[in-house]
Amino acid sequence: MHHTVQYVYIAFMAKKGEDTRKRILDTAQHLILSHGYGGMSVDQLIRQLGMTKGAFFHHFKSKNELARILIQRYSDDGVALFKSALARAMTYSDDPLQQLLIVIRQYEEIFEELTEPYDGCLLAAYAYEFRQFDEQIRDVVNIEFNLSRKELTKLLKAVARKYPPRREVDLPSLADGFMSLFEGAFILEKSLGESGITHQQLRHYRTYIELLFAQEA
Numbered sequence: 001m002h003h004t005v006q007y008v009y010i011a012f013m014a015k016k017g018e019d020t021r022k023r024i025l026d027t028a029q030h031l032i033l034s035h036g037y038g039g040m041s042v043d044q045l046i047r048q049l050g051m052t053k054g055a056f057f058h059h060f061k062s063k064n065e066l067a068r069i070l071i072q073r074y075s076d077d078g079v080a081l082f083k084s085a086l087a088r089a090m091t092y093s094d095d096p097l098q099q100l101l102i103v104i105r106q107y108e109e110i111f112e113e114l115t116e117p118y119d120g121c122l123l124a125a126y127a128y129e130f131r132q133f134d135e136q137i138r139d140v141v142n143i144e145f146n147l148s149r150k151e152l153t154k155l156l157k158a159v160a161r162k163y164p165p166r167r168e169v170d171l172p173s174l175a176d177g178f179m180s181l182f183e184g185a186f187i188l189e190k191s192l193g194e195s196g197i198t199h200q201q202l203r204h205y206r207t208y209i210e211l212l213f214a215q216e217a
Contacts, residue, residue, distance in 0.1 A: 096158035111199040117189035163213040
């Protein structure tokens with residue numbers, strides 16, 4: 001019985017530690033998106049959290065380690081979302097054009113549900129301050145961008161083979177348009193205080209794809 005109580009206590013403390021760690025990461029992400037990485041200090045972060053420096057450094061050795069773990073978490077989530085959207089599109093259709101449109105539509109649905117302006121992209125926030133980070137962190141920032149460029153270019157090439165585009169187009173550049181529209185839309189939402197812009201821009205992108213590869217009747 002003594003061992004059972006000990007195991008339960010250990011599990012409880014581990015869960016409590018995970019919750020605290022997540023709270024630190026979530027708060028740091030909000031502060032970085034609001035003030036930039038350089039504008040966020042550990043002192044500011046712990047004041048926001050209502051904890052001591054000792055408690056913070058129990059979970060993270062330094063601000064740089066926090067930055068590395070935070071961007072890795074953000075990148076992992078973004079990569080998982082993209083891979084899931086791509087896999088679902090492949091399941092729903094064998095047609096490359098429909099697959100591409102399904103991928104875009106899934107992102108549309110995500111942003112369509114938001115009622116407040118989107119906070120912004122942590123990848124972009126880090127990219128604005130690349131000089132503050134080492135090469136490892138810079139590489140993590142580019143993982144999702146490179147994945148999107150590679151997979152969407154491959155899919156667009158398959159689309160173009162089956163549905164020749166009605167205008168000359170650089171396919172890798174068109175693939176990059178998917179990720180680049182997010183950053184502009186996020187800035188507009190945050191600056192204007194309006195929600196829905198990201199969803200609208202994704203819809204415009206999808207419409208352009210449909211028109212570009214439309215076949216004459």
